[in-house]
Amino acid sequence: MILQCSHIDKSFVGETVLSDISFHINEQEKAAIVGVNGSGKSTLIKIIMGQLSADSGDIILSKDTTVGYLAQNQEYASDRTILEEMQDAKPEVGILERKIASLSAQMNEADGKELEALIKQFDHAQHRFDQINGYAYQSELVGVLKGLGFENEDFDKKIASLSGGEKTRVALAKMLLTAPDLIILDEPTNHLDLNAIHWLEGYLAQYNGAVLIVAHDRYFLDKIVSKVIEIRQTKSRVYLGNYTEYTKKRQEILDSLQKQYLNQQAEIKHQEEVIAKLKQFNREKSIKRAESREKMLDKIERIDKPIEENTKMHLLFTPKIQSGNDVLTVKGLSKRFADHVLFENIDFEIKRGEHVAIIGDNGSGKTTILKMINDLLTPDSGTITLGTNVEIGYYDQEHHVLHMEKTLFEEIQDEYPNMTNTEIRNLLAAFLFTEDDVFKQIKSLSGGERGRVSLAKLMLSDANFLILDEPTNHLDIDSKAILENAINHFEGTVLYVSHDRYFINTTAHRILDLTSQTMLNYIGNYDYYLDKKDAMEQAHLQTETKVSDVTASATATASDTKLSWQQQKEEQARQRKLEKELQAVETEIEELESDNEQIDTELSDPANGNDVAKLQELSKKRAENDARLEELMQRWESLSE
Structure with a gap:
């Protein structure tokens, strides 16, 4: 321990x-x-x-x-570069390096007993250097920095010049290198x-x-x-x-406690009714029996009613009108800042009812794309076309849609003046803002609280196209689950940027990976993306290298990245058909195996030992089942692949 x-x-x-x-x-x-x-x-x-x-x-x-500790909000003041800071994570490595170099130089000038003493010191220092993995420390240091998203050109940056998020990553890297x-x-x-x-x-x-x-x-x-x-x-x-097992066990415990509580309440109610009835008889024996039951009832250790905290917001997105089938068309989109190219010639379409996630490295331009769609930034080239009757609801991770000087009540009232005071209070209560909370200024709220206000405004917008930038940031796990449920039941269209893989896996029908200044298309959730990522990137790389035959070769190798809407639908329908057949095969396998168990029971029953005709019939049926099972198993393997 x-x-x-x-x-x-x-x-x-x-x-x-x-x-x-x-x-x-x-x-x-x-x-x-x-x-x-x-x-x-x-x-x-x-x-x-x-x-x-x-x-x-x-x-x-x-x-x-x-003990190594990384706080949520990391204060990091240092005049050194990232590399200098990392080299200080294990100061003993640097001390020993200098000592070994010094001893080596001294040995070149020494002889006799002095040399023997220096060799002994050198061997001791080298052994200790090996013990603390000093020879591999530089590569370990670079590996940790690169693993956390830094590149070689970042290593000489001053820590004082870094953003808050970058400083947190430096602190995390240094802490990991200390190996507590x-x-x-x-x-x-x-x-x-x-x-x-x-x-x-x-x-x-x-x-x-x-x-x-x-x-x-x-x-x-x-x-x-x-x-x-x-x-x-x-x-x-x-x-x-792990977390999934925890949620299952926790629900089982809650269900058990609820069942125990309800059973006890039913028993208490029954006893109270019996006691009341006995007292109504108004006879000496019945009254004594009633009193006896009352004493027993008083001795029962009452189970408290299982209560969940009032921490669950109520969220439901309902579009006012339905959009056309073509919701968003992006063609030839490019953007650079100074000499830094974010992306070039990006094309993609979004159709009504799709839930699409944009993923990619920090700084790849994901949020920039959302801002362009919302006319908050201008592309260098390309077009962004919204379809018929498309009404956007935008969730901005920086909450620029909120007015910092207003109170929560004013934020809703000014945006929706037709709402009554009671309606505004009820809405805010649904997002866990009650009593005097509604008069807090937006600027005084935490990140999670601002997120809930933004979600409340988004729910009121009646939009049919939700555009969300990191919607799960600062939300606790329960609130994330509620947002997932609201999105999955939303009848409109959703485009969002997120690094929450569980959220993406639960809500996305399609993933657009913004990588290497272009966009790759995956028709599935996050698990599908992980499964296809290497093959897709290899196909894209092959496409890029075959410049001489772009129209033929590139179309063949990158077909999965540029599937037409109709092809996507056909592929999804094919997948559903295969899944349905797989389920039917599994059901028939279970039925046949159950039938075989029953046949085996009858074959081993002594009562059937002399009934030759029945035994032959059972054996024939068993052989038929086995033959069919072999066919089904082969089909199951094929469908599973």
């Missing part, structure tokens, strides 16, 4: 945030702390790190344990693109120490953790397994 949290309590101004929190982390264990926004996750991390004191309880670290016994991360994926998140997943999954993570990235948690510590209603509960 490397970390023990025992009976931790914490309150602020009389409000209990954490009560009786207990759990432990073993060596090399990967665990997550989950809970809705405001449940006390970051508070608990700060208590573990000694930045806050608990009101009661103990934090116990095993002896000589080193316990890594504690608070929302580590917030400033990482998909490639960097994927790299960090692999790094942490193989990490030789223990890891404790606070994150809302469900895909990330599924890949890494084997234990989930849930904080809900100030209490903690520990679940073994």
Whole structure:
């Protein structure tokens, strides 16, 4: 065991945030702390790190344990370059390098006993240098920086000149290079693109120490953790397994508690009715029996009604009118800033009812495309055409659609003056803003709260084409699930940028990957994209190299990236047909196997031992089933491929 949290309590101004929190982390264990926004996750991390004191309880670290910590908002002040900062992550490497060089120079000038002493020191220094992996440190350093999205040309940048997100990545890189016994991360994926998140997943999954993570990235948690510590209603509960297993077990527990509560309530009601009836008889024996039942009823330990926190917003997107089939057509779109080319000659179409995700590295131009569609930026070349009756609802990750000086109430009232005060309050309450919360200024809200206000305005817009820029940023896991459900039930069209892979996997029908200044088209969700990514990129690369035969060769190799709308529909219909046939084959296999079990039971029944005709009939039927099963198994393998 490397970390023990025992009976931790914490309150602020009389409000209990954490009560009786207990759990432990073993060596090399990967665990997550989950809970809705405001449940006390970051508070608990700060208590573990000694930045806050608990009101009661103990934090116990095993002896000589080193801890690395990455906070959500990283303050990083340094006059050094990124590379200089990284080289300082293991100062012993630099000290030993200089010592080995110095000893080597001294040995060239020494002899006799002095040389013997220097050789001994040199061997000792070299052995220690090898122990701390000094020879591979430079390549490890470069690998971590590149894994987190930095390029060689970034290494000489001054840390003071970096953005907040870049500073957080530098802090994460340096912390990983120090290789502590316990890594504690608070929302580590917030400033990482998909490639960097994927790299960090692999790094942490193989990490030789223990890891404790606070994150809302469900895909990330599924890949890494084997234990989930849930904080809900100030209490903690520990679940073994990854995030998906946690959600299943948690629901099973809630269902069980609800069932126990309802059963007990039904029993209490029944007993109360019996007691009331006995008292109505008004006889000495019946009254005594009623009193006896009352005493038994008083001794029952009442089960509290399972209550979920009031943390679930109510979100439903309903288009006012239906758009035409052609929602958006983009042709020859290009954009550069100074000498930096973001993308060139991008073409894509979006049809009514599609849910399309744009993915790509940080800085590739994803948000720029959304801003161009919304006339907030002008393309260098190309055209953007909206279809008939298309009405856009835009969710901006920077929340420029909000007015910082207004209150929440004014934000809604000014935009929708026909709404009554009660309607505005009811709407804001549906997004978890109640009582005096509605008079807070927008500028005083957290990122998650601003996100909820933006979603409220988006819901009121009655748009049939939703354009969303990182809609899950700052939302807790429960709110993300609600947004996913609202999008999946939306009858209009959705185009969004996101690095939340779980969200993409759940809501996207198609993925546009903005990579190498162009766009590749994947007709499926995130799992499909991962499966086809290498083949698609190879096909695109082959297309690019065959310049002499663009119309013939490029069309053949990149057909999947430029499928017509009709081809896409035909492919989707074919997939559905195959899936339906696969399901039918699996059903028939199950039925035949069940039939064989029944036949085997009858064949082994002593009562049928002398019935030759029946045994022959059963054996014949068994052989027919086996032959059919062989056919079905072959077909199942073919369909599965």
